[in-house]
Amino acid sequence: MIPWERLDAVTLEDGVQLKLMRRGSEYSIMLGANELMNSRLSGSEEALAAHAIERLGSTPAPRILIGGLGMGFTLRAALGLLDTDARVTVAEFVPEVIAWARGAMGEVFAGCLEDPRVSLFEGDVGELIRTGQGQWDAILLDVDNGPDGLTRQGNDALYSAQGLASAYKALAGRGVYSVWSSAPDPAFTRRLRKAGFTVEERATRASTKKRGARHMIWIAQRL
Numbered sequence: 001m002i003p004w005e006r007l008d009a010v011t012l013e014d015g016v017q018l019k020l021m022r023r024g025s026e027y028s029i030m031l032g033a034n035e036l037m038n039s040r041l042s043g044s045e046e047a048l049a050a051h052a053i054e055r056l057g058s059t060p061a062p063r064i065l066i067g068g069l070g071m072g073f074t075l076r077a078a079l080g081l082l083d084t085d086a087r088v089t090v091a092e093f094v095p096e097v098i099a100w101a102r103g104a105m106g107e108v109f110a111g112c113l114e115d116p117r118v119s120l121f122e123g124d125v126g127e128l129i130r131t132g133q134g135q136w137d138a139i140l141l142d143v144d145n146g147p148d149g150l151t152r153q154g155n156d157a158l159y160s161a162q163g164l165a166s167a168y169k170a171l172a173g174r175g176v177y178s179v180w181s182s183a184p185d186p187a188f189t190r191r192l193r194k195a196g197f198t199v200e201e202r203a204t205r206a207s208t209k210k211r212g213a214r215h216m217i218w219i220a221q222r223l
Contacts, residue, residue: 004028098120
């Protein structure tokens with residue numbers, strides 16, 4: 001079997017290492033001993049984009065905010081579903097992840113960051129949410145392992161009652177707020193409803209072949 005090779009690593013603010021690994025044509029991003037994502041498993045991240053964009057319907061020139069670049073699964077899926085008048089902003093907090101996308105993982109990203117519909121923001125997606133009242137038609141979050149921050153403690157604020165209130169204000173009209181998680185979280189569902197959203201929970205397979213672990217996607221919409 002081909003051994004895993006560590007291509008790069010960065011120590012995050014909480015002291016844990018984020019590592020980019022490769023085995024042949026397979027890539028993995030790991031946080032310490034935990035695998036956050038793998039280039040063979042894109043099904044639930046792609047579903048995050050598909051479900052949200054489906055809810056947008058015929059919204060003209062939609063403005064989409066994606067929190068978390070990762071391996072670009074959600075971004076590529078969104079671009080494949082959106083018309084040329086859409087605008088997609090991707091916020092990524094870790095500069096090295098952006099560098100990996102443009103370097104070692106260039107074949108995985110397949111040029112999607114150069115799409116004219118895409119803008120890249122290097123920083124906290126929470127900043128764009130807090131300052132963007134009525135700016136976004138959809139907000140898609142895949143910045144962590146779920147509503148409990150794993151990669152950085154600062155992500156917890158996104159899923160708090162205050163964070164959800166900011167998201168509600170940042171959305172226009174019947175805007176869509178969609179969140180990826182590795183597991184269900186009934187308390188988060190309750191917070192979404194308390195914030196004023198209608199909420200649908202969808203369990204989705206990690207693999208595009210409908211196998212493997214089930215992940216959770218929340219599709220919330222402004223009333």
